[in-house]
Amino acid sequence: MTWTTPFTAISGDTVTAAVFNAQVRDTMLEMEPAKAQNLGGYFVATGSKGLAERQFKSYLINRGESTTSTSYTDLTVKGPGVTVTTGTSAIVFLACRIEMSTSTNLGAASVTVSGASSVSASDDWACVLEGVDTASLHQNRRMSVHRFTGLTAGSNGFTMQYRVDGGTGNFQNREILVMPL
Amino acid sequence: MAWSAPMTAIALSTFSAAEYNRYIRDNLLETAPGRWPGAASYYYTTYKTNGLAYRTMQESFIATTTSTTLHTYQDLTGPSVTSIPVGSAMIVFYAVRMSNSLLDCQARASVALTGPTNVSSRDDWGIVVDGRSATQSERVGGFHHFKGLKAGNYTAKIQYYELGGGTASFSDRQIVVMPL
Numbered sequence: 418m419t420w421t422t423p424f425t426a427i428s429g430d431t432v433t434a435a436v437f438n439a440q441v442r443d444t445m446l447e448m449e450p451a452k453a454q455n456l457g458g459y460f461v462a463t464g465s466k467g468l469a470e471r472q473f474k475s476y477l478i479n480r481g482e483s484t485t486s487t488s489y490t491d492l493t494v495k496g497p498g499v500t501v502t503t504g505t506s507a508i509v510f511l512a513c514r515i516e517m518s519t520s521t522n523l524g525a526a527s528v529t530v531s532g533a534s535s536v537s538a539s540d541d542w543a544c545v546l547e548g549v550d551t552a553s554l555h556q557n558r559r560m561s562v563h564r565f566t567g568l569t570a571g572s573n574g575f576t577m578q579y580r581v582d583g584g585t586g587n588f589q590n591r592e593i594l595v596m597p598l
Numbered sequence: 599m600a601w602s603a604p605m606t607a608i609a610l611s612t613f614s615a616a617e618y619n620r621y622i623r624d625n626l627l628e629t630a631p632g633r634w635p636g637a638a639s640y641y642y643t644t645y646k647t648n649g650l651a652y653r654t655m656q657e658s659f660i661a662t663t664t665s666t667t668l669h670t671y672q673d674l675t676g677p678s679v680t681s682i683p684v685g686s687a688m689i690v691f692y693a694v695r696m697s698n699s700l701l702d703c704q705a706r707a708s709v710a711l712t713g714p715t716n717v718s719s720r721d722d723w724g725i726v727v728d729g730r731s732a733t734q735s736e737r738v739g740g741f742h743h744f745k746g747l748k749a750g751n752y753t754a755k756i757q758y759y760e761l762g763g764g765t766a767s768f769s770d771r772q773i774v775v776m777p778l
Binding site for chain 2: 432433434435437438441442443445446448449450451453454455456457458459460470473475477479510512514549555556557558559560590592594
């Protein structure tokens with residue numbers, strides 16, 4: 418079914434069942450109430466006269482894990498990550514508590530996209546901790562946000578990954594929130 | 599009124615006033631324009647199958663500095679947002695400028711909810727400043743997606759605590775809520 422631009426009635430004309438079904442029934446099935454299926458859903462335009470219901474998706478992993486990798490990588494417990502249906506864009510919020518073994522190195526948490534689209538994790542949208550006195554291994558929790566555009570519409574997975582530029586980084590209280598558009 | 603799946607017309611059948619009222623009038627009243635609350639800056643969310651509710655984002659900001667030496671999350675004059683109508687979830691964004699009077703001690707903040715479902719502040723979604731020189735501050739942001747909430751009205755507030763033995767200070771405190 419698709420949205421049909423409502424016809425203009427002319428006095429004396431007959432409205433047939435076929436016209437009713439195309440102009441009223443099928444058009445109403447393209448409206449928000451018909452598409453409202455999931456608690457907390459919201460609505461986005463998918464193209465000319467098209468609507469889709471989307472949902473925020475989030476995940477939190479409290480477990481702390483470490484890496485010495487200088488390129489973005491998964492931790493032993495991968496993620497967190499969520500898979501959502503998107504159009505061509507999505508807004509992603511991420512947060513992470515970071516603890517570094519050396520005060521001269523940085524730790525970073527970013528997001529990679531897989532599925533219908535493929536986008537590698539990047540410092541461009543990472544949350545980063547650097548230059549913190551390492552006595553007693555201090556922890557700081559930081560967040561970042563990024564709007565991914567140019568995605569291939571469909572099922573896309575958003576997963577947090579991590580890196581350091583030296584030393585050992587420990588990452589915990591790792592949280593991701595995705596707003597698909 | 600409630601949404602009814604639109605009827606399928608059959609050729610040569612009569613379209614009654616009752617059918618018009620149910621399938622056209624009442625259904626149109628369930629759409630976004632039909633449920634418009636009379637003001638701008640609202641968005642619509644699904645609160646039940648085939649049901650829309652209008653919501654608005656709310657926020658509160660307090661610039662003044664407040665402090666604590668206590669080692670559990672506690673209230674320090676807000677900020678908070680009250681009377682938040684929630685269907686099943688809420689997203690909270692917040693930011694605070696934080697420091698500690700001692701070298702290498704922590705200042706922490708988090709968010710708690712009170713309402714049909716109570717949620718205590720937790721480090722899981724908290725923000726932390728640590729390992730800085732005495733009195734050096736940073737303004738740090740955080741967020742959390744509170745899910746599985748019972749429907750009803752809520753209050754969201756920022757809470758604070760100190761770890762390490764100094765005095766933690768908090769200023770430019772802001773909370774923004776997006777009820778769903």
